[in-house]
Amino acid sequence: MNYKLAFLIVILSIASCEKPDPEAQKQNLSGYWEIKTVKMPDGEKREFNINTVIDHIEVKGDSGARTKVSPRFDGTFRTNGVSENFTLKIEEDSLRMYYKTPFNEWKETVVLAKDSTLTVINRDNKIYTYSKFKKFEFEKPSTNN
Numbered sequence: 001m002n003y004k005l006a007f008l009i010v011i012l013s014i015a016s017c018e019k020p021d022p023e024a025q026k027q028n029l030s031g032y033w034e035i036k037t038v039k040m041p042d043g044e045k046r047e048f049n050i051n052t053v054i055d056h057i058e059v060k061g062d063s064g065a066r067t068k069v070s071p072r073f074d075g076t077f078r079t080n081g082v083s084e085n086f087t088l089k090i091e092e093d094s095l096r097m098y099y100k101t102p103f104n105e106w107k108e109t110v111v112l113a114k115d116s117t118l119t120v121i122n123r124d125n126k127i128y129t130y131s132k133f134k135k136f137e138f139e140k141p142s143t144n145n
Contacts (some may be wrong), residue, residue, distance in 0.1 A: 022095035025113035030059045033130035039124040054133050062088045
């Protein structure tokens, strides 16, 4: 009887490890993303606790743009106006972002794109993990004296 239970647990574990649907991941790319970690090919991991620049990704259909922006305390963002355009393609059951600028071309593979987490791997095998940026919130001082 224990073998049947163990077999069932193994099957359920395998089933739960299915890759995310690339088409569904497109819906989660748009937004303001703050880098949290970078895992280097040698296994070294760099953490980012404070970011003065974040990525704004806007997707329309199978294309989009990524712009570096700086959040401001009033809830707005400042940008230098430079965007990197990309095209989305599904290849080998993965969502890929193909970038092309006058100076370079590259691709990133989306490992995971959920409502609050984005993980991509670039051509140098660096794994970038982002979280949705939360605007600054300040508590108003209490007026009770």
